[in-house]
Amino acid sequence: MPKLTPDKREEVIRRRGNISDGDGKKHPITNLEIHHKDRNTDNNAPKNLRVLTKNEHQVLHGKGRTKR
Numbered sequence: 001m002p003k004l005t006p007d008k009r010e011e012v013i014r015r016r017g018n019i020s021d022g023d024g025k026k027h028p029i030t031n032l033e034i035h036h037k038d039r040n041t042d043n044n045a046p047k048n049l050r051v052l053t054k055n056e057h058q059v060l061h062g063k064g065r066t067k068r
């Protein structure tokens with residue numbers, strides 16, 4: 001499958017009502033990102049995608065203190 005285009009990305013987020021899977025709350029679309037559960041960005045199956053805020057996404061990838 002092709003990588004998510006900006007259009008597709010937005011579509012996925014909108015379809016989930018701009019709700020982050022991280023905190024279950026609604027956020028502006030500009031603050032939301034798509035995470036691929038299996039870390040394979042070519043796998044855009046709905047169950048592989050999580051909607052997260054930018055901050056939640058960074059934490060998940062360990063861009064803070066710890067590596068993951």
Ligand SMILES: [Zn+2]
Pocket residue numbers: 034035036057061
């Ligand atoms: Zn990710």
